[in-house]
Amino acid sequence: MHVRLARLRPRGLPPARRGARALRRRRADVAEPAALLLLRGDERRVHPHAHRPRLRAFGPHRQPSPGLPGAALLQAALPLIATEEHAVSAKEDLLTRAAREYKAFHEALAGLNETQMTEIWLGSWSVKDIVAHMCGWHREMVPALQRLARGEKPLPEGVSYDDVDAWNARFAAEARDTSVADVLLDFDRTHEEFMRAADAVPAERFQPGKTAYRIVDQNSAHHYREHAEQIRQWRATRNI
Incomplete structure (x- = not known):
């Protein structure tokens, strides 16, 4: 992360x-x-x-x-x-990659049953926990993108994401009693909300290295690819 x-x-x-x-x-x-x-x-x-x-x-x-x-x-x-x-803009390229990696992430989950989805294997996390923390970041970053679309700073005063591990743990814990099916539905819903918010940000804010680009990339294309690779490797070792 x-x-x-x-x-x-x-x-x-x-x-x-x-x-x-x-x-x-x-x-x-x-x-x-x-x-x-x-x-x-x-x-x-x-x-x-x-x-x-x-x-x-x-x-x-x-x-x-x-x-x-x-x-x-x-x-x-x-x-x-x-x-x-x-000429494809940085924004178009990023949103296209986000859509492609979103589809690839779903493919990495295909065929897993509820027992496999809740098996602990990534530290203290299961696949369900991985998905849940991604949902949490979607929800957390939608307001940041909406502020950028209005020409404002992405974060209000006093908000910091420096302690990423603490935020990850919080997002996973919030979904601890949520069913696998509902977590997956939440993933689709929050992805759609996140991408809609990203699309509303002006294209000039999406130069690589700028805040809008980093927020979208690290919470969609890059994030999906990172965890899809981990899940595929885990499935290969378990032959599932």
Whole structure:
């Protein structure tokens, strides 16, 4: 365990619509341009470039005749639709790794029964205790991320996580009388809350070494990987 202070996978832009051509005109004078839609809004949650307005044609794309004033404008808009290489930000990379390691951690637990989940093998801890202390750190760090999202310091005055072992013991003890099933449900719930809080922090706060990056990494991607490896090694020695 380390001090806790410290996209999903990036998608490329939609394929370019290349080679738009004038269709056969019903009238001899002009090919009618298609209606255009400016995309914004909810698409931001689906695509990392959604904050950039782009044009999309409704139905067949009818270019204006070259002699018309509108032709240059429409043709100039076409590069906006061209595919770009998306530079993955530190935030996107970290949240993607967190999602991947979360899945890998669940895979490390797959097939363990309740007796195996409560067997003591990591010092005084079982797999259940490992999961419980991760839940505790999630809950403890959500408010810290919310403060960072508001531009505040992550910790209120007087709060310290210097004694990590004491916090770990506290989190495990709080779940001592909780069933294995409920601890696992709590893990999924607190992971989701933690990741939602992380996503709300501005991307510029996620440079490696900065507080937001350390809080998220050490309580998700790094933390999940650390304990998943321990569990896999333990299972290998027990052949389970």
